[in-house]
Amino acid sequence: MLHFASDNWAGAHPAITKSLATHASGYSKPYSDDELDKAVERRFGEIFERDVAVFYVATGTAANSLALSLVGKPGGIVLAHREAHIVVDECGAPEFLSGQLRIATVDGAEGKIDPGRLRKKVESMDGDVHAGRANAISITQATEAGTVYSLEEIDAIAAIAKDFGLPLHMDGARFANALVSLKCTPAEMTWKRGIDMLSFGATKNGCWCAEAVVLFDKTKASDFPYIRKRAAQLFSKSRFISAQFDAYFRDALWLELAHIANTIAADIASAITQTKSGRLIRKPQSNEVFVVFPKSLVASLNEKDVVFYEWPTPANFEIAKDEQLCRFVASFHTTREDVAELSKLLEDWQGQK
Structure with missing residues (x-):
């Protein structure tokens, strides 16, 4: 089988497993109090x-939910793109998990929040107790559309967050892929x-199970241990998460793995273009490729055990009745031979058409 469905399907990198x-033997302090835990935090x-x-x-769902719960207020509304995870x-x-938040969606091309629409949305909520109040903004990097917010695009959204005093959250399930793409x-x-x-994700990029919430202002972190514990997300044997991150960061392995996945995604896009078998929605910016295929080709690939996702057609995007939008994802484990x-x-x- 050829696996292009999701980087969640890929196993763990040998360095992570090692x-x-x-760290599997012996004894270690639990609940993130071991020296390895502290070293990884540093x-x-x-x-x-x-x-x-x-x-x-x-x-990643726990990371997103608990991070937003930390800043939740009564009547609070989180603003996110309509395609956000x-x-x-x-x-x-x-x-x-927050017990009080709601999510309101904001449109924008290519899976990204449009800053103009975001500002209007926040302004429309200002002072309206019946509608609730803007509480936070969440962006996804890389997005669910496989695109990457540029630094300037993040600046534009951050400026709105600052103007209205709203915390800004980043869903980084594919954080490394976006980082490699931007070269920053x-x-x-x-x-x-x-x-x-x-929300710092590593599971999709070669780890077994390694997700973390990173708070950039430690003075605002005092409530999070209680939020995490109440949500049943406190690991007792936390060293097994630290062991993964320890290997993940060593010698910039995490960036190397993301580079491999992004490069292979570009190769997949090139193969589709060169064979003229489908039309790309856009040039891939991370490790995801979105392509419109004839349904007959989709059926043929399925019969030959090529695994990929048939993707919902986004709003304002039209395809023919005999076509299907598909998503192909590359992981660190995907090869040029694949x-x-x-x-x-x-x-x-x-050739058989």
């Missing part, structure tokens, strides 16, 4: 160029642009 095995600080608070959680893929978890530092893509909270085999299948289909 680190887990290394490493986060080095990577982000400031002293940060780091809290491990089990999933917290909107369409988290089963209401942010609302449920973690600090430049986050707190230096006005990001207050980050892409070559896919290319051959596309060529064969073209």
Whole structure:
């Protein structure tokens, strides 16, 4: 089988597995109080160029939900893109775990919040007790559309957050892929642009299960341990998360893995273009490729055990009845041989039309 469905399908990198095995024996203080836990938190600080608070959680959904819960207020509304993961893929978890938040959507091209629409949305809520109040803004980097907010685009949204005193959250499930795409530092893509909270995902990029909430102002982190514990997200054997991050950050492995995935995604896009088998929605900016295929080609690939997702058609995007929007995702584990085999299948289909 050829696996292009999601980077969630890929296993763990051998270095991550080795680190887990290394720390599997013996005894260690629980609940993030071990020396390894503290060393990894310091490493986060080095990577982000400031002293940060780091809290491990089990999933990206937990990271997003609890980060937003930290800043939740009665009647609070989180503003996010209509295609954001917290909107369409988290089963209401942010609302449920916060107990008081709601999410309002803001449109924008290519999976990104449009700053003009965002400002109007926030202004429309100002002082209206019946409608509730803007509480926070959340952006996804890289987005659910596979695009990446430029630093200037983050600046524009951060300026609105600052004008209205709203915390700015970044869902970084594919943080490393976006970072490699922008060729900037973690600090430049986050707190230096006005990001207050980050859901830092590593599971999709070679880890077994490693997610964290990173708070860039430690003075505002005092409530988070209680929020996390109440949500049943406090790991007792936290060293097994730290062991993953320890290997993940060593020798910039995390950036190397993201670079591999992004490069392979570009190769997939090139194979589709060269075989003229479908039309790309856009040039890939991270490790996701969105393409419109004839439904007959989709059926042919399915029969040949090529695994990918048939994707919902976004609003304001039209395709023919005999076409299907598809998403292909590359991981660190995807090889050039996989892409070559896919290319051959596309060529064969073209030849049989």
